[in-house]
Each structure stands twice: as structure tokens, then as C-alpha cells.
Amino acid sequence: MTAPTLASVPRDVLRRHLGSEGVCLRIPPFTARIRSPIPIVGEGLATLYAEYELLPSDGTFADFHVAVVYGRRFPKALCVFEMDGLRPFTPLAVGEAFAFLEWGLNWCVTGYCHTLISIHAAVLERHGRVLIMPAPPGSGKSTLCAALLLNGWRLLSDEMALLDPRTGLILPAPRPVSLKNQSIEIIRQLAPHAIFGPLARDTMKGTVAHMRVPSDSLARAAEPALPGWLIFPRYLPESPARLVARAKSEGFMQLAENSFNQNVHGRPGFEALSDLVARSDCYDFTYSRLAEAIEVFDRLPLPP
Amino acid sequence: MSLNTSRRDERWVCRRRADFALRNWPDGSVLFDEANGQLQRLTPAAGGMMALFLDTPEWTSCTLAQRIFGEIPAAEDIELVANALASFQSLSLIERLPD
Numbered sequence: 001m002t003a004p005t006l007a008s009v010p011r012d013v014l015r016r017h018l019g020s021e022g023v024c025l026r027i028p029p030f031t032a033r034i035r036s037p038i039p040i041v042g043e044g045l046a047t048l049y050a051e052y053e054l055l056p057s058d059g060t061f062a063d064f065h066v067a068v069v070y071g072r073r074f075p076k077a078l079c080v081f082e083m084d085g086l087r088p089f090t091p092l093a094v095g096e097a098f099a100f101l102e103w104g105l106n107w108c109v110t111g112y113c114h115t116l117i118s119i120h121a122a123v124l125e126r127h128g129r130v131l132i133m134p135a136p137p138g139s140g141k142s143t144l145c146a147a148l149l150l151n152g153w154r155l156l157s158d159e160m161a162l163l164d165p166r167t168g169l170i171l172p173a174p175r176p177v178s179l180k181n182q183s184i185e186i187i188r189q190l191a192p193h194a195i196f197g198p199l200a201r202d203t204m205k206g207t208v209a210h211m212r213v214p215s216d217s218l219a220r221a222a223e224p225a226l227p228g229w230l231i232f233p234r235y236l237p238e239s240p241a242r243l244v245a246r247a248k249s250e251g252f253m254q255l256a257e258n259s260f261n262q263n264v265h266g267r268p269g270f271e272a273l274s275d276l277v278a279r280s281d282c283y284d285f286t287y288s289r290l291a292e293a294i295e296v297f298d299r300l301p302l303p304p
Numbered sequence: 305m306s307l308n309t310s311r312r313d314e315r316w317v318c319r320r321r322a323d324f325a326l327r328n329w330p331d332g333s334v335l336f337d338e339a340n341g342q343l344q345r346l347t348p349a350a351g352g353m354m355a356l357f358l359d360t361p362e363w364t365s366c367t368l369a370q371r372i373f374g375e376i377p378a379a380e381d382i383e384l385v386a387n388a389l390a391s392f393q394s395l396s397l398i399e400r401l402p403d
Contacts (some may be wrong), residue, residue, distance in 0.1 A: 249332030250331075250345070267338050274327040
């Protein structure tokens, strides 16, 4: 028997649950109980999390209890993110409520999940090996990630690599891909069939929209994989796609800088990150055109 | 080129070997200091020297240069090693022993 998904819940029932006790969703590898009386949150969940497993409301252990609720309503309606009743962020406009939930969930994982080493990166898999792309905001990481997952790569995460220090494997954490500003239209044109959630306008990052995870990536969310490539991407206007080998010691340092909690793990964390780098081919990558970038990634040799 | 004799014979010790973890690659090394969580990126040569300290805690510039460069190291080689050791000291990785 297949587990029920969020799609099995009619939208009006979902709205009612979200506004009261919340819904319990399996968002691999975590379970989250989500509450929100704000319609745009329900709309985003129904659109982007339709295929995620819905767990019983009673008796299910949830890693994170989160909510996006109304803050003040006047002069401008605001919303607030809550985790276990805490309100760690300043309120945002109600139109940003779904994006706020996504950002809040990221914060929950990076702030509280210390059994794994989390690294700010886009993460994909092909032929059993994982591509890790750590990069600061504005580097084109998510756009490249979206283009690759639409061209045969499996999405593990658009936002964070979760490294299990005991096994050296990267755990999938497939959630909607966050795209900003022009990237939204670029990806829509590249994949007219791709499904997007609500647009959040005038955020601190500009306009933000989330793209639904491909069904195959979600179906394989229980399949971790070994690291294979560590690539530092950078969007550079008018630049041809260029892949340049990078020193592993440099790659290690940049990986560590992008880790949220490597320091928490002490020596085992150092060893785990070192093993990840040792297993991976390291490159810098600059690009301006996605089609060229996809070709380069398609030709990446499989590491030993 | 002549080298100050006292510098050749300076004795250095790595007292905190147990705190360090080192990973070497052909293009460089990374050293982790468990005492404070700090990471240092080292050149291949410096990584090689640090590996020797983790193996044997006490060296002079001269004995270390001999180990790295061969039986009779040139004065320039010893100077190179002595400078690296001074850098290690500034990073609190090793200590100079009193004469």
C-alpha cells in the first residue's frame, strides 16, 4: 500500500488543518509539522509538496514544529515564522509567507541537525556520484542546479549538502528549488512544464519563486550517494563556460567555510570533510549560458 | 651563503601533536587544530614538515633540512626550513626550546 501524500487532501481540508493542528509531512530526511492560517502557505504546500508523504497527525514524531502565522495586520500585514514557539526572525510581508516557511525550514536543519555535517551548496547526483556546488548568493548556483536537474541529474538539495560523517555519504534532502529574479523566467523558458509555487515579490532577495522537485528525485530520497565532484560555480556575464581544476587543499578550505556546523564535529568532522574532498574532483566553474554549462557537466569524467 | 650557526641548531618541539590532524594532497595540506577548531592551509613543503613533527616531536632546522633535502643540506635549504619553523611558531603549532 502506498503512503498517502499531501495531494490526497482536498485544498479546503488542507487549509483547515494548516490553520488548526497543522499537517505532518515527511520531508526527507526529516519530518516537519507545519501550521499556518495564511492562504499562500497552503497554496505553496499544495503545489510544491503534493507528492510528499503525509503522516498521521497523532503520535508522529516531528523533528521540527514550525508555523508561519500572522503578525501585526496594520498598517501592512506581516507574518512571523515560529519554531517550537520561538520567533527567531523579524516579521516579513504576508506575501512572503511561503518563502518564509522555506527559509525557516532551512534554518531549522542547519541550526539544529548536528548529527550530519551541513554545507551551503546545491547538490545533485548522476551515475551514483554526487556533485556538490558550494557558492555564495548571486553566484548562479540555484539556476545552474535547476538547469541540471531538468537535464538528467537527480536533485539531492538546492540548498545544503548533508554529509553523514559516519559513512561519508551525502543524504538527499529534496525540497523545492529557490529561484530569484531573472532566473525564474530563464528556467520557465527552459522547462515550460516545470511547476512553480507562489511568487514572493519585493523580498530582500528580490522576487523569489520555488520550483517543484521532479518526482524521480523525491522517489529516490532514501538513496544516499558518494561524493564525486566539488565544483565552485560563478555566473560571469558574457563568459564562456570554463572548468578549471582547483587545488584540493583550497577546495577543502572553501568547503569548510561553507559548512554550517563542521566545527561542531571536531576531528571526526575534519576527517569526514577531508574524505569528501579526497573522493571528489575539484574545479572552479564560470559560465554565462546554461546550455553551454549543461554540456560541460554532461562531459564530466566519472571520478575514481 | 653562510647561515648563523645558532639558527642551524635551534631546537623546536611540537608539544600538541595529539591536538592536530593533517591531510596531505599533492597540491597542499590542511591542518586541523582540535584545541581551537582552527584550520590552516599549508603548502606541500610545509605540510611535509608538519607531518614529520607529528611523527617525531623534536627537530632542529638542520636535522629537519637533512631529512627533507638529503644528507648535507645547503645553507639555503636550512634557511628555508628555519623560516618555515618560525612561521609554525607564529601559528602556535610548535615551540622553540631554550638553548
